[in-house]
Amino acid sequence: MQNKEFNVDTLVVHGNKSYEEKTGAISFPIYQSATFRHPNFNESTGYDYSRQQNPTREEVECVVANLEKGIRGFGFSSGMAAITTVLTLFRPKDHIVVSEDLYGGTYRIFEEVFKNYGLEFTYVDTSNIDSVKEVIQENTVAIYIETPSNPMMRVTDIREISNIAQEINALLIVDNTFLTPYYQRPLQLGGDIVVHSGTKYLGGHNDTLAGFLVVKDEKLAAQIELLQMTSGAVLSPFDSWLIIRGIKTLGVRLEKQQENALQIAKWLEKHENIEKVYYIGLENHIGYEVNLKQSSGFGGMISFTVKDPSMVESILRNIKLIMYAESLGGVETLITYPLKQTHAAIPEEIRNKLGVNDRLIRLSVGVENVSDLIEDLEQALSV
Structure with missing residues (x-):
């Protein structure tokens, strides 16, 4: 071929x-x-x-x-x-x-x-x-x-x-x-x-x-x-x-993950307990225009900070559909706490400089029904 x-x-x-x-x-x-x-x-x-x-x-x-x-x-x-x-x-x-x-x-x-x-x-x-x-x-x-x-x-x-x-x-x-x-x-x-x-x-x-x-x-x-x-x-x-x-199935997965991620990112932006959302598909993202020049999509990765660090443990304990696990990119939606998981090897002063702090959560959005994912995040953020 x-x-x-x-x-x-x-x-x-x-x-x-x-x-x-x-x-x-x-x-x-x-x-x-x-x-x-x-x-x-x-x-x-x-x-x-x-x-x-x-x-x-x-x-x-x-x-x-x-x-x-x-x-x-x-x-x-x-x-x-x-x-x-x-x-x-x-x-x-x-x-x-x-x-x-x-x-x-x-x-x-x-x-x-x-x-x-x-x-x-x-x-x-x-x-x-x-x-x-x-x-x-x-x-x-x-x-x-x-x-x-x-x-x-x-x-x-x-x-x-x-x-x-x-x-x-x-x-x-x-x-x-x-x-x-x-x-x-x-x-x-x-x-x-x-x-x-x-x-x-x-x-x-x-x-x-x-x-x-x-x-x-x-x-x-x-x-x-x-x-x-x-x-x-x-x-x-x-x-x-x-x-x-x-x-x-890379194409159909990524298209669905991106579609879900954009809806979730916009929803998170409006939530009263969320301080900031990092998703390159949001027009207010600082790298949005550069990404448009060099890629054809935004992907399925979101990071966000909560206003109160005590909420992190509550969210990770109370999610039901979304899974608390390392890694990313799979069909299942995974939630990760970089401070303790993926970025634990990075010194604290560097993490703080970057914003990888005790309020940051990373979300790898999967292909599930987006309404179910938002409902799960809503109940976890409301406990």
């Missing part, structure tokens, strides 16, 4: 090959094999050992690469395994500029692991272009951004950051987990590497861990291919199949 000729809502359904060529199987097979027989001496089927490559993983890697308009995709055992692989591209004393508002696990691996290997990190509000320019150093080799960011939903102008990166010959790495290639394709905006926690929207059902990298440069692809095969944190055949299956 010539994937790049089709629209994204068709691509997500048909994947890379659309069907398995030998048998015509519509559901791509799970090649649950660690090793593969050689036809003869010095001959190979193209598959030798699943750490190096497996047909099922190859299929999902091609699917994600096609969606992101990249030349190569790489599947990993988790989003953090993908990020780890990116960081092993660099050397001691290399400097990386990072979005200051980002997932706590990413901050943890930067600060508690890779600083020990000599990498240097500067955290800045990447939605402020001047702030990024001010922290560039002679040894800056990369800029790492989340847009929208987690959990404060800041929007960074990918094209503008790409211009900065190109001027200093640095890589631009973009975590595209929140919007996915269905709504945003950073490689077409100047990014060099796209990062995904495939666990989230790509899988979409809270049933597997996965991570992906996508690149647009052959040299970079060769580097990552070596690192992936050598380190071995690869996506298993069965998990690859789960992601393939999940992506087939």
